[in-house]
Amino acid sequence: SVAAAVQDIADTPVKKYDLINQVNARGTFLVTKACLPHMEKNGFGRVITMSPPIEAQSRYYKAKTAYAMSKYSMTMVALGAAEEGRGYGISANALWPATVVESKAASHFKLGDPAHRRKASILADCVTHLCEEPDDFTGHALIDDEYLTSRHGYTAEDLKKYRVDPDVEPRRLLAREVVSWKRGGGAS
Secondary structure, three states, X not given: OOOOOOOOHHHOOHHXXXXXXXXXXXXXXXXXXHHHHHHHHHOOEXXXXXXXXXXXXXXXXXXXXXXXXXXHHHHHHHHHHHHHHOOOOEEEEEEEOOOOEOOHHHHHOOOOOHHHOEOOHHHHHHHHHHHHOOOOOOOEEEEHHHHHHHHHOOOHHHHHHHEOOOOOOOOOOOOOOOOOOOOOOOOO
16 A cells, blocks of 8 residues: 555655655545535434554554554544534444455465464455444544454354464464453444
């Protein structure tokens, strides 16, 4: 993806920084801004950003500060929309994969060992469940497999169908094992 960068701050070109933030942060904000009034008018809406739980430990930012800033901005849009949508039938949540998801970008940029990737269908299933959640399930930054197991009762056996390599349990390359929301709704 052109809107991703893995570079130290000093090595990140300003044009690359601007592009990353235009696409991720600004794009998410503007689309959400345009949709919220329509959702409110209709008494229903779901905002789902593909962005991670916000991490406070500095070691996670090495060589990806610009990208992390843009993705965390997307999470902040979801959290803000969650609060603004309360009482209007609107929910908003951020969703992030626990590991690299198989895609052309993952292959092109050689992200992780292909045997440790998951199929994109895990994210599709999460989005489907999020669209079906009651509107009080809002304001969360979710990790795909944690959400499916904790909220929908998936087991380790159920998650096997998402493996690219059926014999390899993917390493958690993009998420730490921390349940990032509370069962039953409300921001955490």
